[in-house]
Amino acid sequence: MKTIIIITLFLISTSMSFAAESVKTEVKETITTKSGLKYTSLREGTGASPKPTDTVIVNYRGTLLNGREFDSSYKSGRPVEFQLDKVIKCWTEGLQMMKVGGKAELYCPSNIAYGDDGVSGSIPRYASLTFEVELLDIK
Numbered sequence: 001m002k003t004i005i006i007i008t009l010f011l012i013s014t015s016m017s018f019a020a021e022s023v024k025t026e027v028k029e030t031i032t033t034k035s036g037l038k039y040t041s042l043r044e045g046t047g048a049s050p051k052p053t054d055t056v057i058v059n060y061r062g063t064l065l066n067g068r069e070f071d072s073s074y075k076s077g078r079p080v081e082f083q084l085d086k087v088i089k090c091w092t093e094g095l096q097m098m099k100v101g102g103k104a105e106l107y108c109p110s111n112i113a114y115g116d117d118g119v120s121g122s123i124p125r126y127a128s129l130t131f132e133v134e135l136l137d138i139k
Contacts, residue, residue, distance in 0.1 A: 031097070037108060040105040044102055047138070051084070054083070055083050059079045060073050090129070094108075095135060098133070105132050108129045
């Protein structure tokens with residue numbers, strides 16, 4: 001009888017501990033820069049951070065603030081490669097805050113995204129954007 005009670009208490013303790021762990025949520029810190037970029041690390045990388053003149057390889061998903069996706073390397077099934085100082089300012093600034101292997105969410109106000117130009121057919125003029133970006137490599 002004593003053994004059954006001890007085993008029962010152990011099982012209750014273990015399941016309570018598991019339940020407590022499963023309800024914990026990790027709070028992600030958002031950093032807001034002077035430009036208005038809001039950077040939230042979703043996964044810390046362990047590699048190097050790129051410089052503006054570096055070529056990076058990334059996977060990404062871009063959405064308007066209403067959640068409509070306008071572009072995604074995940075959908076195409078291929079990461080993209082570009083020189084960091086040849087893209088929107090939000091990406092140039094945000095990716096320099098990352099390390100290879102990291103994943104982040106970038107909130108890009110219009111002035112450091114596409115501004116008053118927009119992108120015909122997919123991004124309206126003066127649109128603020130959100131990107132989920134994974135920094136896969138630096139060349």
